Amino acid sequence: MKIRAGYEIAYNCPQPTPMILQLSVHPSRTPDLLSWDRINFKPPLPARTYHDSFGNFCHVITAPEGRLQITADFTIEDSGRTDPVVANAYQHPLAELPPDVLIYLLGSRYCETDRLGDVAWKTFGHLPAGWSLVQAVCDYVHNHITFGYEHADPTMSAWEVYNKRRGVCRDFAHLAITFCRCLNIPARYCTGYLGDIGMPPPYPPGDFAAWMEVYLGGAWHLFDPRNNVPRVGRILMARGRDATDVAIVTSFGLCTMVGFKVITDEIK
Template sequence: MQIHAGYEMSYTCPKSTPMILTLSVHPSRINDLVSLDRALFDPPIAANTYHDSFGNFCHVIEAPPGGLTIRANFVIRDSGRPDDVAPDAPQLALGELPVDVLLFLLGSRYCETDRLSTFAWSRFGQVPKGWPLVQAICDFVHGHIAFDYAHASPLKTAFDAYTQKQGVCRDFAHLAITLCRCMNIPARYCTGYLGDIGVPPDPSPMDFSAWFEVFLGGRWYTFDARHNVPRIGRILMARGRDATDVALVTSFGPSTLTGFKVVTTEMA
């Protein structure tokens, strides 16, 4: 199958403002692109492209005073298969984990393992390790948080989502990641496109999506605590410890988002 995806984002800045953009398709999906995923700027400006420490594509730009629109449109091939399910995938002991995975056991900006460790062990300590444990965490988060755009906040942490019981997809991901790390399962945050493919259409405007991956049995598996079912057509953009590492736009100065549109549709 092929998916048409893209975005258009507009900002207003009172003065020249440096920004880091993490909006490109992840390097692991580059060979699937049918057409280029290229960021276009109006007015035209220069962009310095680099790979960050997590392997994501990033751009450094200098947003001019006034308005700036960033857009991209591309077509990508996809297998059309839902997320992998491996009920027997085992949880590895700390000494068996690759050293580059250990980072994803630690607390981070939005994932306060120290504040949720006691709850995690009291709630999930008797659940069989491995896949059943991650699924039990997803089941809990899915039922514990009510999805509501009105309760989106860039300041909300996993502990906030746990106590407030409301949030958006990033909050579902942050809480699930934190609980997994508390239970000694490496977990990392993912952001990307997820269209209404193979599911009833969502009447809400299309947005980027957040999910997470866990390391079980020697590889990474995708989980999604918000939807809590395997989905078709995920297009990964970036991975990191939490939303800090994969923010769509990081602005080093005052800026106001004035327009936002995301497209993700299956092509006939």
């Protein structure tokens, strides 16, 4: 399967504004690219690139005063298979976890394990460990939260989501990640493209998506508490502890988003 993906994002800045962009396809998907995932700026400007501590591809720019348009349009090869399910993946005892995954057991800005630990154990502590436990967390979060773009709040944490019971895909991911960490399951936040391939209409406007990966049976496995069904055509962009680490744009000054369009379409 071939997928065309990309975006058109625009900002207005009252003064030159430094930014860090995480808009590129994750290095793990680079071999699947059929055309260059090139980031374009209008007006043209230089960008310094680097890989952050989580392995994500980043650009550092200084947006000029006025309007800045950021675009990309590329084609990628995809297996066309749905997200894998590994029902027998087991949960590791803490002492057996590799050192590099331990950071994903700790609380982070949007994932307050200290505030939700009691809730997690009271709700899920009686269930068998492993894949089925993570799926139970996803089922709970999927049913606990009402989805709606009108509920988007960039400062809302898992604790607030749990109490307010509303949010967008990042909020579903944050709450599920927090519960998993409380239950001693390493969990990390993911963002990327997820179109409506294989899904019935009507189709909402294109957007980036958030999901999570958990460490079970010696490997990282994908779970999506927002959709809660295996999907086709997912394209990873970045991973981290929570949304702080994978924000598509982090600006160091005042700016206003004035345009946003995301494309993720199967090429017939």
